[in-house]
Amino acid sequence: MFTKTLCVSAIALATAAAAPAFARDQINIVGSSTVFPFSTTVAERFGKSTEFKTPVVESTGSGGGLKLFCSGVGEDTPDITNASRRIKESEVKTCAENGVTEIVEAKIGFDxxxxxxxxxxxxxxxxxxxxxxxxxxxxxxxxxxxxxxxxxxxxxxxxxxxxxxxxxxxxxxxxxxxxxxxxxxxxxxxxxxxxxxxxxxxxxxxxxxxxxxxxxxxxxxxxxxxxxxxxxxxxxxxxxxxxxxxxxxxxxxxxxxxxxxxxxxxxxxxxxxxxxxxxRSLYFYVKKAHVGMVPGIEEYLAEFTSEDAWGSEGYLADKGLIPMTDDERAEGAKAITGLMNLSM
Missing domain, CATH: 3.40.190.10 (Periplasmic binding protein-like II)
Incomplete structure (x- = not known):
């Protein structure tokens, strides 16, 4: 569990950026209990259908997940956090203060x-x-x-x-x-x-x-x-x-x-x-600094935003996710897989 608050120095950030990868080779996801079953389903399919390890998904609540996500950059912090509400400006500020300056927002559907x-x-x-x-x-x-x-x-x-x-x-x-x-x-x-x-x-x-x-x-x-x-x-x-x-x-x-x-x-x-x-809308957030450091993040995003997953006839709809429109999904998938930075 990610339970400690990290104080990330400029030196630590520079070291992390220079490293080829974290010692951790498994995606770690925290956050919303509502998004948890959807994220878990995608993680299990991803683990079975690719060469990557099945991501670890933990239900901590949206607020708890964002607190952990915003605690810093590094292998002891989550890569992704699920949220059943949009991130708050105060949380974006906390992220930035702790070195998490680039965040990808993924709106995944409705509930x-x-x-x-x-x-x-x-x-x-x-x-x-x-x-x-x-x-x-x-x-x-x-x-x-x-x-x-x-x-x-x-x-x-x-x-x-x-x-x-x-x-x-x-x-x-x-x-x-x-x-x-x-x-x-x-x-x-x-x-x-x-x-x-x-x-x-x-x-x-x-x-x-x-x-x-x-x-x-x-x-x-x-x-x-x-x-x-x-x-x-x-x-x-x-x-x-x-x-x-x-x-x-x-x-x-x-x-x-x-x-x-x-x-x-x-x-x-x-x-x-x-x-x-x-x-309400459902989301997850990706720590862009971890992309390329933890293997499989980009591939996980591609799986989540595939029509087989979040589409109107996808397996997440069978789990109860209310899909976005075709146009919203197309636009969202482009932004998510393109790793576009969050804009409040």
Whole structure:
């Protein structure tokens, strides 16, 4: 595991650049638990179909992966990091401060974030507004004030929701899924309140604190970076709900089901068409300084961006990845395999 922060000096960078290759001969990949199954699938195919070793893929969460990726250049740092959100400007700055100055961005497709529960219980249909009111730390009142979230049962928010305790298993703050859920679902429901929309214009910090802060009183339970563990817990507790990527819903569709959000089901075609309201782009990032130093990176990129992999009929679509359009893939493959530098 890449767990130490490296302080890379100019001398060390010059030495690494002059060396013909790292001692390591296996690609190391960290990052998003959502992208993990896609990256692992490509890595396994790559290892079986080429002369290169199968890349090592580790699920650390998007934030954790980018922290490791940006820690420096050298064989003790990752070559690639997966992310279920785009890299932040602050992370690009940290990378640069540690000598990671050339980064290749690879947008690979789309994913939907689902609110799922066991098939032993009924399927829920919920609005973004109701979902926000269930999970926010503080909730907005009609008179323009806020109060600590008082809701303990779903039907207290909306009588059409089930009369069961609010118990939602979700990702930690280091997860890109958490970031995207907060931005798309929580904020989407929060700004449905008229005075909150005005707050965004007058006090952006207060708006973000109100719309992005998840409650910490036990109704929302951080379940770590392992989405498969959330699925297992939903099977053990049919009254609970879980938040994770669409691919995990599809892989476990025999035991769990996704809730309708604003009347739209989390289905492959509806996410691809942009109709499902909680969908996001998926990425991975490549450390350009490692290309040519660790064998197989360029070939791995070629495999990932092949039509057999990320195409509309590719093997990653079978795993739940929502493909980009033909034109987006063509343009993306050219930029990725051409090792174009990230532009924010």
């Amino acid at each position: 939907g974030i689902v609110l799922a529960n066991s098939k032993e219980s009924g399927q829920m249909s919920i609005t973004l507004g109701d979902l926000y009111m269930a999970l926010a730390k503080d909730v907005p009142m009609e008179d323009g004030t806020t109060k600590a979230n008082p809701y303990t049962m779903w039907n207290e928010i909306n009588p059409e929701l089930p009369a069961v305790k609010i118990e939602v298993l979700g990702p930690p703050p280091t997860s890109g899924t958490r970031d995207a859920f907060v931005e798309l679902a929580m904020e989407g429901g929060c700004k449905a309140v008229d005075w909150v929309k005005e707050l965004k214009k007058s006090d952006g910090s207060a708006y973000k604190a109100l719309c992005h802060t998840i409650r910490e009183d036990g109704a929302f339970i951080e379940a770590g970076e392992n989405d498969n563990l959330i699925v297992q817990k939903l099977q053990a507790n049919p009254a609970a709900f879980g938040i994770f990527g669409f691919s995990f819903l599809e892989q476990n569709s025999d035991t769990v089901q996704g809730s309708l959000i604003d009347g739209v089901a989390p289905e492959f075609e509806l996410i691809a068409e942009g109709e499902y309201p909680v969908s």
